[in-house]
Amino acid sequence: MSETLSIDIDEKTFGGLRDRIAAYSGVYLDASRRRSLSRQLWRRILQKGLDSWPDYISLLDSAAGEGEMNALLEEVVNNETSFFRNPRHFRALAEIVLPEMDRARPPHEPLRLWSAGCSTGQEAYSIAITVAELFGLPLRRPVQILATDISRRALSQAQAGRYTAKQMQRVELPYRSLYFQTQGEESQVKPELRQLVHFQELNLVQTPFPPRFHNVDVIFCRNVTIYFQLETCRRLMANLYRSLNPGGHLFIGFSETLWQIFDAFERIQASGTFFYRKGPASRPLTSRPLQTRPQPHSVPGGSSVERPLLLGESAGTAPPEPAPARPGLPSAPPEHDPAREHYRRGMDKLRQGHYEQALQAFRTALREEPNLVEAYCGLAQAYANQGQNAAAMQACERALELDDLAEEAYLLRGLIHRQLGQTELAIADLERATYLNPGSPTGHFYLGDALLALPDREGALRAFRRTWRTLLGQPEHAIIDGVPVYLLRQACRKYMDSLTDGLSRA
Ligand SMILES: C[S@@+](CC[C@H](N)C(=O)[O-])C[C@H]1O[C@@H](n2cnc3c(N)ncnc32)[C@H](O)[C@@H]1O
Numbered sequence: 001m002s003e004t005l006s007i008d009i010d011e012k013t014f015g016g017l018r019d020r021i022a023a024y025s026g027v028y029l030d031a032s033r034r035r036s037l038s039r040q041l042w043r044r045i046l047q048k049g050l051d052s053w054p055d056y057i058s059l060l061d062s063a064a065g066e067g068e069m070n071a072l073l074e075e076v077v078n079n080e081t082s083f084f085r086n087p088r089h090f091r092a093l094a095e096i097v098l099p100e101m102d103r104a105r106p107p108h109e110p111l112r113l114w115s116a117g118c119s120t121g122q123e124a125y126s127i128a129i130t131v132a133e134l135f136g137l138p139l140r141r142p143v144q145i146l147a148t149d150i151s152r153r154a155l156s157q158a159q160a161g162r163y164t165a166k167q168m169q170r171v172e173l174p175y176r177s178l179y180f181q182t183q184g185e186e187s188q189v190k191p192e193l194r195q196l197v198h199f200q201e202l203n204l205v206q207t208p209f210p211p212r213f214h215n216v217d218v219i220f221c222r223n224v225t226i227y228f229q230l231e232t233c234r235r236l237m238a239n240l241y242r243s244l245n246p247g248g249h250l251f252i253g254f255s256e257t258l259w260q261i262f263d264a265f266e267r268i269q270a271s272g273t274f275f276y277r278k279g280p281a282s283r284p285l286t287s288r289p290l291q292t293r294p295q296p297h298s299v300p301g302g303s304s305v306e307r308p309l310l311l312g313e314s315a316g317t318a319p320p321e322p323a324p325a326r327p328g329l330p331s332a333p334p335e336h337d338p339a340r341e342h343y344r345r346g347m348d349k350l351r352q353g354h355y356e357q358a359l360q361a362f363r364t365a366l367r368e369e370p371n372l373v374e375a376y377c378g379l380a381q382a383y384a385n386q387g388q389n390a391a392a393m394q395a396c397e398r399a400l401e402l403d404d405l406a407e408e409a410y411l412l413r414g415l416i417h418r419q420l421g422q423t424e425l426a427i428a429d430l431e432r433a434t435y436l437n438p439g440s441p442t443g444h445f446y447l448g449d450a451l452l453a454l455p456d457r458e459g460a461l462r463a464f465r466r467t468w469r470t471l472l473g474q475p476e477h478a479i480i481d482g483v484p485v486y487l488l489r490q491a492c493r494k495y496m497d498s499l500t501d502g503l504s505r506a
Contacts, residue, residue, distance in 0.1 A: 084171070148200050272404075358381075413429045
């Protein structure tokens, strides 16, 4: 084996490849991926019978370059998916979006849905099951479901529609017998459901989209843009917007945001989740339009208040506006519930600063009850307090996957983004957290801190004023999310004074 193969690629080569991959697919690999990209490249080099990085780069430059780029992408792209991922999206589709379109459209006119970035097909088949549940099989009205991905490997699995028992875990039992044929460990989507979905290779960053993808009514483009850079994301959202019919709907992943990226959509909050609509709508739903933000200004003094550790549960004084309902979540824990007892023990350990013991307690709670959202939030806090941001982030994502209205998980993820210098993502999460729990002083405080870093002084001042209001009546030495009230007040006062001075001078 040649020497060049046994070492990681150097920074310059990594930068060049990263930019090529991003230009081709939108997927932008950050510096932490250098090692794994080296291994993935190595695999490609061996498969191609080459023996050096430069040979491989020449191959990418050759006529066969595009095919090779696609093959390389298969190695680096994240294909993670599951049936009914973020179940509330499918509930919104079944309860609101499809019935509304069905009423608004002549019965012979097809409704057109698109799973953009469908990976191995679970999202597209979940859409198909939702459609079949509503309109019967054969369908009582025409519906077309398009499903696209850049990955050929993922698409061929999607077309086959074969899934392992593990992949089938999130498919409810009645659906398994209605829509799948199971043989041993493997289940295959029945042909009558499979034929509702039309799979096609499509690179979402190469535009314009072919005419088949115009005049669409619903787009699911979830968890595709996570690794895209802002500008690529903005372009994609503008193109998806163009593809939608007026009144059409867009669903994006719970980790993704359109905030400060694309504001033409109206944000809808319904069925316990968020999604987006292209106006003009046929009929108004409960909606929260995107806020427009003031122009950024420079910040006097910067955002220098030390960020306290986040521990414990949110304070939750009386909210000024109702937060969305969280159907299906138990309101009060039962008396003798081992999972919750472990969870409470974990929280005690967390407050005492015994993070390893806290982690153990939360893991035990999750063994007892694998879907205990609070325990994932506990894990996230314990990891974050140990500086293990990646693990903390993963725990937040899991919590949000189980409950996309889990305010605490947004708060935590916002703080982690903030620590990683991802200010815009932090703001999007902290805004969600304060929307879901407007009575949380720490939510408003951290939002103010992140807005300062943007910098958006007016927005920050508003957030600190809200923090101040939510602290009214709280005893000085009470602890909220691990922070004494008097400290929050002091920090808030300092910020409000300096921002008011700065703004009145401006
Ligand atoms: C994490 S999976 C998400 C799958 C599914 N939408 C879900 O939420 O479960 C992301 C998918 O986006 C696809 N993808 C990434 N960049 C793409 C691009 N430029 N064009 C089309 N698909 C892309 C990947 O191949 C991958 O299958």
